Amino acid sequence: MQSKEEQNLIFVRLFPGEDIYEELEKVCKKHNVETAVVLSGLGQLKQFELGYFKEKGNYTPQKFDEPHELLSLTGNVSKQDGEYVFHLHAALGNQEKKVVGGHLIRGRVSVTNEIVLLKTSLKVKRRVTETTGLNELFLE
Numbered sequence: 001m002q003s004k005e006e007q008n009l010i011f012v013r014l015f016p017g018e019d020i021y022e023e024l025e026k027v028c029k030k031h032n033v034e035t036a037v038v039l040s041g042l043g044q045l046k047q048f049e050l051g052y053f054k055e056k057g058n059y060t061p062q063k064f065d066e067p068h069e070l071l072s073l074t075g076n077v078s079k080q081d082g083e084y085v086f087h088l089h090a091a092l093g094n095q096e097k098k099v100v101g102g103h104l105i106r107g108r109v110s111v112t113n114e115i116v117l118l119k120t121s122l123k124v125k126r127r128v129t130e131t132t133g134l135n136e137l138f139l140e
Contacts (some may be wrong), residue, residue, distance in 0.1 A: 001064025014113035048107035056133040067110040068092035
């Protein structure tokens, strides 16, 4: 992983075999992120898992082993109780140019990932809500 920050923009380069979440956590620690928005993300992932929220307790995860182009990565990150909480969604395309997308549960870099974060000073909290069972965002 490589990262550089200037004026609250953090450019990140991930390398083959790296776990996207583990490396983004390292980036956030290195750059003292409290809250950030994922402005863009592209490259290629393999061994990734996507989810789709159907109902409380049912996130319908699906695993993909073959490399897919990371067409778009969006979401946010916040620090809560000393831990980073990521909420990322991804659109990925296969060799036949068919696209899959959803909540990014996990993923490993196949070739490269180039990700840009916008670091903010906003304070947000996440907490599990009873109705959905999701770790939802609350502005405080």
